Amino acid sequence: MNEEAVLQLRNVTKKIGRRTIVDNLTLDVQRGEVFGFLGPNGAGKTTTIRMIVGLISMTKGEALIKGVSVRKHFELAMTHVGAIVENPEMYKFLTGYQNLVLCARRHAGVTKERIKEVVKLVGLENRINDKVKRYSLGMRQRLGVAQALLHKPSVLIFDEPTNGLDPAGIRELRDYMRNVAQQEGIGVIVSSHLLSEMELMCDRVAIIQAGKLIDVRTMSELKNAVGHQQIIVEVENPVHTMEYLSTALPGLAISLQDGKLEIMAGRERIPELNRTLVYADIDVYSIRMANLSLEDQFLELTRGEQIV
Amino acid sequence: MSSFGMLLRNENMKIYRRPRTWAMVGILILALMLLAGLMKWDESSSQDSAANWKQNLMQDNEHMQQSLKEQAADSSPEMKQMMEERILLNEYAIEHDINPNENSLWSIVNASSMLIVLVTLLTVVIAADMVAAEFSWGTIKLLLVGPASRSKVLLSKYAASLLFALFLLVVNFAVSFALGAGLEGMDGLSQPLLTVGADGAVHEGSMLLDSLQRYGFSIVQLIMYVTMAFMISASFRSSSMAIAFSLLFILAGNTLVNILARYEWVKYLMFANVDLSQYVSGTPIRPEMTLTFSIGILVAYYALFHFITWIMFTKRDVAG
Incomplete structure (x- = not known):
């Protein structure tokens, strides 16, 4: 086992009826890197991510987060995970701060100071006491990042994080990802069907097609590939x-x-x-x-x- | 890992931070005020007869004694017993100077037990929304991708629903007590409950205990309906569907049982058993039904509801 691997997928498979949605996926994500899941719509990216966070059950295989099995020790494994699955949906009738309090209570040891720290990190200090229904999509995205970072996870998962964001918002999110990966040594996993986006934020990408892993390449490999x-x-x-x-x-x-x-x-x-x-x-x-x-x-x- | 207490606090926060919840509490208080107001108005409009209540009671007794003699042959034994008890109670009341028809604090508290139907409906709306709303809002992903097992999340939601029911019951009791004290004064507080015991003598009981008993029977009903609504909530994953179906089942269920009362299998339906007060005052829907039978059926349904809820919530994939 690699000491540095924060997420390991081993033969992860999802079958619904006779259809195989995700087929024997095996890969490692290291700490400190931004890892992309790339593939056309319907390739199985979202299904894979939902299996990692336990929203969808695996038919076969295993996902290990910091060596802890998601299947066998879900609660323990999830203490190391922060995630935004698709759009960051929050409780709209609560304020941004109250939403963070909800998240903080679910994790042991998140202090008020930590909440303040994260709010500052995502630049929401001025609006944190507004109701979320008055937030723009970009602000909600920031709040989503804040709730995902709150408990200092080792793995950060973003599923199609830039859906519906404007270019400035996309750029901002990209910078956050790069920063947290490098500074806090978090393994960041991003899925997208937009290659231009992946090109800018990822260190490595896994190319997924029809549920199968076609290739894992570093970004520089992809760029300098023969026939470029x-x-x-x-x-x-x-x-x-x-x-x-x-x-x-x-x-x-x-x-x-x-x-x-x-x-x-x-x-x-x-x-x-x-x-x-x-x-x-x-x-x-x-x-x-x-x-x-x-x-x-x-x-x-x-x-x-x-x-x- | 999440502690259960913290999850419960979260669920409570989600309930009580919604304006809708307080609108519900407002509706309940309004209904109580309306009820107490009507009772007061009804009392004051018959003020004349209230002044000479002793005479009225004596007249009533004479009427009843007369009809007992005249129709002794064709009145049923229950009817006869009821009249005889009534006469005894009236005599006792005249003797001890307790006006039984005068509204007191306790008459309002007792009447408030009728509004537990409203408490049930309001709690059912909350419970039906408990799981389904998370799916409607899309926050279910946020909730489940955390260091808490689905069973724990589900249990915290159920506990929060029951706590809300308890909260409304306390509001119901406290507000009706306050209204009673305000409208009728505190003197009625020590008023005894008059009943005729098995020995044929009149006993003085506690009004508080009587009120609590009324509440108790209604709570059984409340818990069953809330648990059913909770199951529907976990199954449908859509707030409006869950609320609509829960209310529909409750309203249609009772009507259906009364229509189908002549069939024997009706006794196995939850709706036929849910009102346990039918064994204390009133007649059971089917003559062969007993209190033990009903409790058994209710326990079976309760377990079934929880089992289905658990399967629906913990075993299904969350996609889309």
Whole structure:
């Protein structure tokens, strides 16, 4: 067992009837990292997260939080978990502070000072005594973060945390996550279907497709992956040119798309390519770079899979 | 891990911080005031006859004695016994100068026991809302993702519902006592309860005990209905549905039992057994029913309700 792993999933499986929603998920989340669950809608991200926090029962497998089994010792395991599952729903007829008091009472050892500290951390000091029904979604999100952090958890879980937030709110939440992960050594787990978001907040992502774990990659791995960039060349006779290039420059991956040549290579190959084409008397209209976005890579990875 | 006491405090906070709860308490107090006011008004409009109440009682006794003699053949033995007891009580009252028809503090407290029906309905609304509201608000996720097992959360909610019922009962008793004292004065406090014992003599009893007995029978009913509403709440997961069905069952259940009273199987329904006062004053719905039988049926239903509630709350996935 890894000492640093705050959350371990072992063969976590959920079946409803004959359908397998989540299939044998096994992964570790370390302390101090922001870990993303990435996948299209219906891939099983939310189901997985709900199994970790005990809202949905597991058909098979085990989730360990700081080595404590969620299935066998639910109460103890949950003392280490702070979570916002989907929208942070609060009691609207209570004030923000009263909502925090409710949460504080459920955990042993949360003092008034700690509540004040957390309120300050999320910047709600001025509005904490207002009723929650007068809060904007962004403020409710902050209050949600506050209640999740109140008992100093080791694992922080956010399920689709940016749903309905404006760009400023998203950015704010992202900064909180990064801060608490680094400063307090908390393992943060985030699920999202928005890759651009994950790119900015996660250290590692698990790509989930149709309930299966396809890959776990660090963000830098994903960014520097081979085939990250491509050169797009527009020529007079693309079919002929493609044949010529495959003999003249062996080892280049060339494909034909919409009458244009797509060459998987970096910027440094352009001069050489240009020279080859000119010497071969091929009419060139344009040569340009295209950055393959993370999104394209993600689609590449999950292409052709059906939603279960 | 959460302590049960703290969970209970949380549930209480959720009940008593809602304006709706205090509107309910207001309705109850208003109903009590209306009741006491009507009784006072009724009393003062018949002031003339109140002045010479001894004569009236004597007249009543003469009437009854006469009808006892005349219709001795065709009146039932229960009827006869009731009249004879009435005569005894009236004679005792005249002798000891206790006006039985005069309103006292205790008549208002006794009448307030009729309003336990209202207490029951109000508590049923709260209980039906207890679990279902958390689903409606979406706060169920917040509640369950915490260091408390679902059984513990459920128990704290049930306990809070019963405490609310107790709170309303205390309000009911205290407010009616205060209204009684205010309208009729405190002199009635030591007024005895007159009953005819098995020995055929008149006994003086405690009015307080009598009131508490009335309350006691109603509390059995209250607990059964609240437990049923709580089960419906855990099953439906929608406040409005849970409240509507709970009230519907209570209102329809009693009517149904009376309509179907001629069938023997009716005695196995909860609604036929829930009013235990039918064994003390009144006749049971089915002649073969006994107090022990009813208590047994109620205990069985109580256990069943709790079992279903527990299964519904702890074994189902929370999705969506």
